[in-house]
Amino acid sequence: MTYTIIHTIHIFSVFIYGGFLFVDILFLSKMKHTLGKEEHKVAREAIMMHVRKVVPYALMIAVASGVYMFLNVFGEISSEGMTSFQIMLSIKAFLGLWLGLRGVNQKLFGINPWVFKSHFFPFSLVVIIIFLSQMMYL
Numbered sequence: 001m002t003y004t005i006i007h008t009i010h011i012f013s014v015f016i017y018g019g020f021l022f023v024d025i026l027f028l029s030k031m032k033h034t035l036g037k038e039e040h041k042v043a044r045e046a047i048m049m050h051v052r053k054v055v056p057y058a059l060m061i062a063v064a065s066g067v068y069m070f071l072n073v074f075g076e077i078s079s080e081g082m083t084s085f086q087i088m089l090s091i092k093a094f095l096g097l098w099l100g101l102r103g104v105n106q107k108l109f110g111i112n113p114w115v116f117k118s119h120f121f122p123f124s125l126v127v128i129i130i131f132l133s134q135m136m137y138l
């Protein structure tokens with residue numbers, strides 16, 4: 001029961017975090033083509049002021065719930081080595097933790113994202129993570 005609740009929390013928080021990245025990359029980034037530079041800045045800030053209050057915390061919840069589930073489902077590594085599930089889950093967890101670390105650094109310590117500044121980078125990682133999350137069960 002606890003696992004199911006944590007799993008559901010993971011899905012919702014991933015929805016909020018990933019959902020914002022999808023909306024930003026697919027739609028918000030296009031605003032600059034239809035609005036003037038100043039208008040675009042104001043419009044984007046009007047959205048971002050609400051995003052900053054929710055999205056970074058959704059990411060932190062996604063990571064915390066992910067770590068809980070990881071510890072429950074990863075299992076023992078057999079003498080033949082890791083299963084494909086364990087390999088894919090490890091890659092997914094590594095990418096998720098990296099995003100989480102970036103988010104915590106940015107939100108709590110004011111350190112700007114490691115490596116890339118645009119949302120295209122976290123967006124791409126989320127797409128890969130979602131693929132891995134499904135493929136790992138095959």
Ligand code: HEM
Pocket residue numbers: 007010011014017018059062063065066067068069070073089092093094095096097099100126129130133134
């Ligand atoms: C932003 C980062 C993350 C995204 C976008 C993400 C996305 C997802 C998605 C889409 C699923 C599949 C849910 C389903 O089909 O029911 C999932 C499951 C899972 N995630 Fe994450 N995740 C993230 C971070 C993490 C982290 C950091 C960890 C571990 C350290 C983790 C561990 C897991 C585990 C163990 C499952 C399998 C749960 C199960 O099926 O029982 N996730 N994640």
